[in-house]
Amino acid sequence: MKATATAILGATSAMVLALSATCGSADVTIEVGYPYSALFDVTFEKIMPAFNAAHPDINVEFRSTYEQYEDGTNTVLREAVAGTLPDVTLQGLNRQAILVDKGIAKSLEPFIATEADFAKDGYHQAMLDLGTFNGAVYGLPFAVSLPVGYYNMDLMGKIGVTEAAQLPKTWDEVVAACGKLKEAGVENPLFWGWNITGNWFVQALMWSQGEPILVGNDFNLDSDAGLVALNTMNDMFDGCDMQNLSVSEAATPFSAGDVAMYFWSTSSVGSVERSKGDFTLMTNEFPGIGQAPKGLPAGGNAVMMTSTSDDAEELAAAWTFIKFITSGEGAAAVAETTGYMPPNKAANDLLADFYAANPNKETAVRQAGLLREWIAYPGNNGLAITQVIYDALEGIVTGEYDDMEELQEELSEEVQDLLPH
Structure with missing residues (x-):
């Protein structure tokens, strides 16, 4: 049973990798790790064609998915020692702090500072706070659940x-x-x-x-x-x-x-x-x-930059990917394919008709006022x-x-x- 499930999830991950590798002539390649293949493979299948169309100069290679959040954190901790970190990782909301404390995650503030309209971009402040440490943003919420x-x-x-x-x-x-x-x-x-x-x-x-x-x-x-x-x-x-x-x-x-x-x-x-x-x-x-x-x-995960590259072009590509998947379009894809709440208010206009037709996915949104910290x-x-x-x-x-x-x-x-x- 376990082997069969693994094979199925592996095949799905392969589809995601195939989708993400359509830009063979891309100028820069970034590597990304994310958890829960059964949940998020279908999400990235939906997101990546739009990303590839918008950014044909960036090739995204997905690593093997993390089994769950603890596995994701342990994997990144090992990769930090081995010097094999991905450029971008999706980590459980309650697992961000250790990557910040150990200096593995990069502050996103220098990248945010270059965005003239970032404050207007729609991020829910309560959800943005989940990835903020010592006044600096290290993680942008990707998927938030209750x-x-x-x-x-x-x-x-x-x-x-x-x-x-x-x-x-x-x-x-x-x-x-x-x-x-x-x-x-x-x-x-x-x-x-x-x-x-x-x-x-x-x-x-x-x-x-x-x-x-x-x-x-x-x-x-x-x-x-x-x-x-x-x-x-x-x-x-x-x-x-x-x-x-x-x-x-x-x-x-x-x-x-x-x-x-x-x-x-x-x-x-x-x-x-x-x-x-x-x-x-x-x-x-x-x-x-x-x-x-x-x-x-608040459950779910945030996108963090863990790149060790000194190449400004590669770092800019990692930021472009982070920004895209947490944007209105990316956040809407998360809600449509899973059941997570969109962390970006820009998705709300895209989802009004969707929630009317899919009331089972609106339950968490009705509870959004109850959001509290998932304590690490x-x-x-x-x-x-x-x-x-x-x-x-x-x-x-x-x-x-x-x-x-x-x-x-x-x-x-x-x-x-x-x-x-």
Whole structure:
């Protein structure tokens, strides 16, 4: 199964490379790395013909895609040591800081300074801030997502839920719906994305309560809100008999029509719509803890320049590519092919009719006012902390941990030891 999927994604990546290599007589070549082949291959298939037509002097070569954001960051860190960095890389919003701190990412300010109309170019300030460090822009947002609910309305209809207003608004209501679905013969009522990259859904439960997962260098899961988050997950996983599926497997049973409620990133709306079986799909706002969420972490990625070239022409080409794919046209292509929100307001006019015809992709846009920081763990152990939390959450899913106060204490101690003092 894994080999087959890899072959398919590899073939799709090859199509993207073929599209991007149409300019054989280009004056300059740049190399680009991006994550999630299954999500973004189709996006770049849409973007590259327009880019090639507008800039026939620039040849873009895409490297093998990063499996996910942690892989993308680790790859770039290794390439920095080996001296083989790409000119441009797309990195998770919560993984930009380490590349800035280590001097791998270039400030985009010198390039922005040459653009007379950049401030008018349409970038949402809240999203632009996600790539700003010490007052300088290092990353331009390419794709911004929020967590949402995906519902198989054919299965939800078995318990009398037939319209958006009846869908669960809190996690207690989700668990109650699971009970009714099981009584109605639905064996797998739910999958909830605990294992999404960067502990994103844990941060969603914290921000839902108005709390960040870190306060300074203190791990805030060691708090009343943290215990509520852990208990919420435990109640959901147990009450819904949730299966322990990998990230690559999670969407499969939902797309096949076997799972009623699937909580995941809005980024997958496009791929789910393309692969789903014969059932009515509806997306809706992310439920909250007792009430609507007070905030949600901004997911997605930003485009960063990591070129080590001294060639002004190559650097200008890298900037031209970055500017194009984050522009109105590029941002619109992201929204149309995935489900991510366009980070550039210039895309809004291009998408008005699109959202009217594709309401499932508008759900995240309705939640845009809830955007909060997707917090990165500082210091050299950031990726290790992500894995420690991941392992603890998997223990809740498998039933290894059932005492959430005890888990909170152990997890908080281990994470705090890994954070800078």
